[in-house]
Amino acid sequence: MTGAGPTDLAAPGARPSAALDIARDVRSGSVSAADVVDRYLGAIDEIDGELHAFVTVLHDGARREAESVDLKVAAGGDPGPLAGVPVALKDNMCTRGVPTTCSSRILDGWCPPYDATVVQRLRAAGAIVIGKTNLDEFAMGSSTENSAFGPTRNPHDPARVPGGSSGGSAAAVAAGLAPLALGSDTGGSIRQPAALCGVVGMKPTYGTVSRYGLVAFASSLDQIGPLTTTVTESAVLFDVIGGQDPMDSTCLERPVPRTVSALADGVEGLRVGLVSELVDGVDGAVEARVREAAETLAGAGANVEEFSIPEFRHGLPAYYIVAPAEASSNLSRYDGVRYGLRVDAETAESMNAATRAAGFGAEVKRRIMLGTYALSAGYYDAYYGQAQKVRTLIIDALAVAYQRFDVLLGATTPTTAFAIGAKVDDPWAMYLSDVCTVPSNLAGHPAISIPFGPDDSGLPVGVQVLAPALGEPVMFQVAAVLELGAPVLGPPRVHAR
Amino acid sequence: MPGQPETGEPGSGTPSLTREDAAYVARLARIDLTDDELDLYAVQLAAVIGHAAEVAALDTEGVEPTAHPLPLRNVTRTDEPRPSLDRAEVLAQAPAVEDGRFRVPPILGEAL
Amino acid sequence: MTADSKSDRSSDKAAWEPVIGLEVHCELNTKTKLFCGCRNAFGDEPNTNVCPVCLGLPGSLPVLNIRAVEYAMRIGLALHCEIRPSIFHRKNYFYPDMPKDYQVSQYDAPINVNGWLELPDDSRVRIERAHMEEDTGKTSHIGGGGRIHDADHSLVDYNRAGVPLVEIVSAPDMRSSTQARLYASELRGILVATGASDGRMEEGSMRVDANVSVRPAGTFELGTRCEIKNLNSLRSLGRAIEYEIERQIGLVGAGDKVVQQTRHWNEDEGVTVALRSKEEAFDYRYFPEPDLVPVVPDASWQAEVAASIGPMPAERRDKLAGLLGPEPVSRARADQIATVVEHGLDGLVTAAAGAGVDAALALARTSNEASADPDAARRIEVASFVALLRMEQDGKLSATQSKTVLAEMLENGGDPAEIARRRGFEALDTGSLATVVAEVVAAHPDEWQRYVGGEDKLVGFFTGHVMRASNNRADGKAVAAELRRLRG
Ligand SMILES: [Mg+2]
Numbered sequence A: 001m002t003g004a005g006p007t008d009l010a011a012p013g014a015r016p017s018a019a020l021d022i023a024r025d026v027r028s029g030s031v032s033a034a035d036v037v038d039r040y041l042g043a044i045d046e047i048d049g050e051l052h053a054f055v056t057v058l059h060d061g062a063r064r065e066a067e068s069v070d071l072k073v074a075a076g077g078d079p080g081p082l083a084g085v086p087v088a089l090k091d092n093m094c095t096r097g098v099p100t101t102c103s104s105r106i107l108d109g110w111c112p113p114y115d116a117t118v119v120q121r122l123r124a125a126g127a128i129v130i131g132k133t134n135l136d137e138f139a140m141g142s143s144t145e146n147s148a149f150g151p152t153r154n155p156h157d158p159a160r161v162p163g164g165s166s167g168g169s170a171a172a173v174a175a176g177l178a179p180l181a182l183g184s185d186t187g188g189s190i191r192q193p194a195a196l197c198g199v200v201g202m203k204p205t206y207g208t209v210s211r212y213g214l215v216a217f218a219s220s221l222d223q224i225g226p227l228t229t230t231v232t233e234s235a236v237l238f239d240v241i242g243g244q245d246p247m248d249s250t251c252l253e254r255p256v257p258r259t260v261s262a263l264a265d266g267v268e269g270l271r272v273g274l275v276s277e278l279v280d281g282v283d284g285a286v287e288a289r290v291r292e293a294a295e296t297l298a299g300a301g302a303n304v305e306e307f308s309i310p311e312f313r314h315g316l317p318a319y320y321i322v323a324p325a326e327a328s329s330n331l332s333r334y335d336g337v338r339y340g341l342r343v344d345a346e347t348a349e350s351m352n353a354a355t356r357a358a359g360f361g362a363e364v365k366r367r368i369m370l371g372t373y374a375l376s377a378g379y380y381d382a383y384y385g386q387a388q389k390v391r392t393l394i395i396d397a398l399a400v401a402y403q404r405f406d407v408l409l410g411a412t413t414p415t416t417a418f419a420i421g422a423k424v425d426d427p428w429a430m431y432l433s434d435v436c437t438v439p440s441n442l443a444g445h446p447a448i449s450i451p452f453g454p455d456d457s458g459l460p461v462g463v464q465v466l467a468p469a470l471g472e473p474v475m476f477q478v479a480a481v482l483e484l485g486a487p488v489l490g491p492p493r494v495h496a497r
Numbered sequence B: 001m002p003g004q005p006e007t008g009e010p011g012s013g014t015p016s017l018t019r020e021d022a023a024y025v026a027r028l029a030r031i032d033l034t035d036d037e038l039d040l041y042a043v044q045l046a047a048v049i050g051h052a053a054e055v056a057a058l059d060t061e062g063v064e065p066t067a068h069p070l071p072l073r074n075v076t077r078t079d080e081p082r083p084s085l086d087r088a089e090v091l092a093q094a095p096a097v098e099d100g101r102f103r104v105p106p107i108l109g110e111a112l
Numbered sequence C: 001m002t003a004d005s006k007s008d009r010s011s012d013k014a015a016w017e018p019v020i021g022l023e024v025h026c027e028l029n030t031k032t033k034l035f036c037g038c039r040n041a042f043g044d045e046p047n048t049n050v051c052p053v054c055l056g057l058p059g060s061l062p063v064l065n066i067r068a069v070e071y072a073m074r075i076g077l078a079l080h081c082e083i084r085p086s087i088f089h090r091k092n093y094f095y096p097d098m099p100k101d102y103q104v105s106q107y108d109a110p111i112n113v114n115g116w117l118e119l120p121d122d123s124r125v126r127i128e129r130a131h132m133e134e135d136t137g138k139t140s141h142i143g144g145g146g147r148i149h150d151a152d153h154s155l156v157d158y159n160r161a162g163v164p165l166v167e168i169v170s171a172p173d174m175r176s177s178t179q180a181r182l183y184a185s186e187l188r189g190i191l192v193a194t195g196a197s198d199g200r201m202e203e204g205s206m207r208v209d210a211n212v213s214v215r216p217a218g219t220f221e222l223g224t225r226c227e228i229k230n231l232n233s234l235r236s237l238g239r240a241i242e243y244e245i246e247r248q249i250g251l252v253g254a255g256d257k258v259v260q261q262t263r264h265w266n267e268d269e270g271v272t273v274a275l276r277s278k279e280e281a282f283d284y285r286y287f288p289e290p291d292l293v294p295v296v297p298d299a300s301w302q303a304e305v306a307a308s309i310g311p312m313p314a315e316r317r318d319k320l321a322g323l324l325g326p327e328p329v330s331r332a333r334a335d336q337i338a339t340v341v342e343h344g345l346d347g348l349v350t351a352a353a354g355a356g357v358d359a360a361l362a363l364a365r366t367s368n369e370a371s372a373d374p375d376a377a378r379r380i381e382v383a384s385f386v387a388l389l390r391m392e393q394d395g396k397l398s399a400t401q402s403k404t405v406l407a408e409m410l411e412n413g414g415d416p417a418e419i420a421r422r423r424g425f426e427a428l429d430t431g432s433l434a435t436v437v438a439e440v441v442a443a444h445p446d447e448w449q450r451y452v453g454g455e456d457k458l459v460g461f462f463t464g465h466v467m468r469a470s471n472n473r474a475d476g477k478a479v480a481a482e483l484r485r486l487r488g
């Protein structure tokens, strides 16, 4: 066997990892990838009717890929660090010949003629795409209720939302239907559902993971990232999918530092800023857990200090201008001409308008309207232009903060999982779910959410570690310590046996 | 500008949007909306714009906008051909095709 | 416009000054498209040069073609522009030939600004900007005679979608259709000279829109303008501007207002007509393209590009004029020079002149005979061309013979001496020439008397007869010299 076994990468004392165990066993030949895939497909078939984490399950495709991994092992080749590990993909990442829906009617029947770069990298690492997961339509939402195919349910309480928009991927990992998943994070869409489902969710530095093949929501904010059970898995998966891509002009040339090696370094002497704006005003139970997390880090030798970044208060309104504006343009191409849905009409213009009316759901229409308005003549400077200046203010404020601190700490979400239907009629109430996560997107910085025990009703709470651009190593270093010190969170009510 | 929404000065208080304003935006965005949808979006847009108005009122004198979080420059590729897609595969995805091309209903307006 | 308005003093053409600015889109000569590796080719089967990027498929992203940037810089440098740090914007509007329903174009930070173009009439037209953008696909209207408004449906081919364009926007500095044509023609010469574009208007690789307004002569405020589209030849450009000037003068002369609008030139009927367009089509919602990063050409990159382009047409014309001598060139010679430069055949003239051939002769053969087939002329061996002209100059071939040999060289190539020998071309030697001239003079005593009496134009008469008598082997200049000698 060539190369280091993946389990060698785990920090001492780290939580058990299904993904790394599978990769180790498949690489050594003691377990076949085909058996692994069958086991997960069986669990999906059994449970997913209740959760609806998946939009498409790739029974045949996954089995084919597993066979080719097993053949490679049998032939003595290196099947890659994630050999035989099933991965669930948010259904806004292109898969050649496999429907890619973005949970929207407007992409009805569309099969991309190409694979996203992350999909190519997963395959090269031996991972197996087992299915495409549900999301808020075009990743617009914080609850996965805005899916044309119906909502996904939270494995900890099926009456509640899993968060969003990567709710399908978060629920799949939490329920044990996939050891690893990818999501996309534009304003918190990986971290927020991770927090609500009790899994680890990480948004990388903008430009470290190729966006080629990720169906765009807001191009200057979108990043693909891992949803996993453990911090080690998050780091391993990030190392696999990251790196420059000639197909994405916004990818950084600079190689991403390998993050796995930082996991065991501890936090002795690290400076941690507890951001007032990310603890004050959040739900009491959430605040309590975040303060507990700060104590954990202090106990492990970090210097923790509370610190205010007032500019964070402008993050949400700025985000809800920038993201819809870019989205309004990115979603213009769904016009019924080249692919997907068409509603026929007398003229090309009325065909476009009828197709878009029938194909987009309410939230997507709302954001297209908002973004179109914000960019329209006479309003650009007041809204879009001003929001872009607020990004600068937030970046500058973070630069000041990072002169004093190595990482920042706060809540991932203002509340734990809420009931399905609770916020659908009040867009701004729903948008508030992203208040703690959007600053990292606006700045392009990395951030990770780690499960940190339950609230009073047993629902997962997430704490968030924020780091400066390309600060993934120190971010993972802190996350690993929090993971070790986290209070026990009970298993989800819905889970694979 | 005809149909221009009137929301008053940004940051000056509670903005309001009429159905006509919403209709102008829907035309720009090329989405057929019902009157009920227009009324609903007029109210909901005004609410979000109201929050944005707080940001609009900030003093950002001398602050440069950040269009992009990265300081990258001059990212280019060489002028070398790469394989194109198979036409049959491309056209198989289209709602209507004729003569190797994408078919659309007659076009009302001119390209500008 | 009407007979009545002609009698109205205020619609008198002289009372109004036309103001014209041109927007020229030129396709760049790159191998691939602006943002993807699909071939940039004209005339291929529809929808064969397409990929996820230029089809605007979900998830695809643009990556900028470096050659397109360098060609844009060449154009900017040739137009004396300042090259600036630039960014791309999205121009948002819906149209079936635009795969993403936005066009990626440079808006408020174009790569080239503030240049100028000097025309052969010595006027100077300012260039406001020359920016990069992507082309759209091609729509064909089916039924209704192919006209958009009567069509039954339309078909779209995206082969052209994403082809790199540079849009060159002039200041409103032109005052007549003649000057506008001169500008377009000179600009085309520059585009070709830089190697950035082939400048073919008929194939659509150079497309011109004209902004036309009129104002009372002697005033400075700009009038309301109309933009005219679909001008696909220099002739259409001139005619459309003429028509539009008259139309506008007719309107304002009659006390009406010109309405700002986009108009379409109808070549068959010779009129411009208003396009139907929706009011919101002007609200393009420009914003910086987040999928691309800024292009910031530093000094060394600019210098490298500058070094890669040769001299521009004006400079090349000056050089050819200089070969003819220090005095100003005549209108006819200037036209010959312009033709040679336009076809890129300066090398033939300079090589011949450098080898001691009379520059006027070299210019004449290049502009008249060689330019008849410029592609062939560019393939001809320079040494052979020079050898031919030397034979003519030395009297070994008559002018007519020389032209015949050149025609064959253009068609098949070959050595001029060899061709001349095969055709039996051989100029008369001085002795034989004198004999033939004497015989012709003897045969036409009346004409000879009139010539001796001072009627110089009879040189032509005698030369013609000598040519006939000698099977075109006599050189015209030598005949004239012999006649002068006989007259004494
Ligand atoms: Mg243009």
Ligand SMILES: [Zn+2]
Pocket: C033, C036, C037, C038, C049, C050, C051, C052, C053, C054, C055, C162
């Ligand atoms: Zn292409």
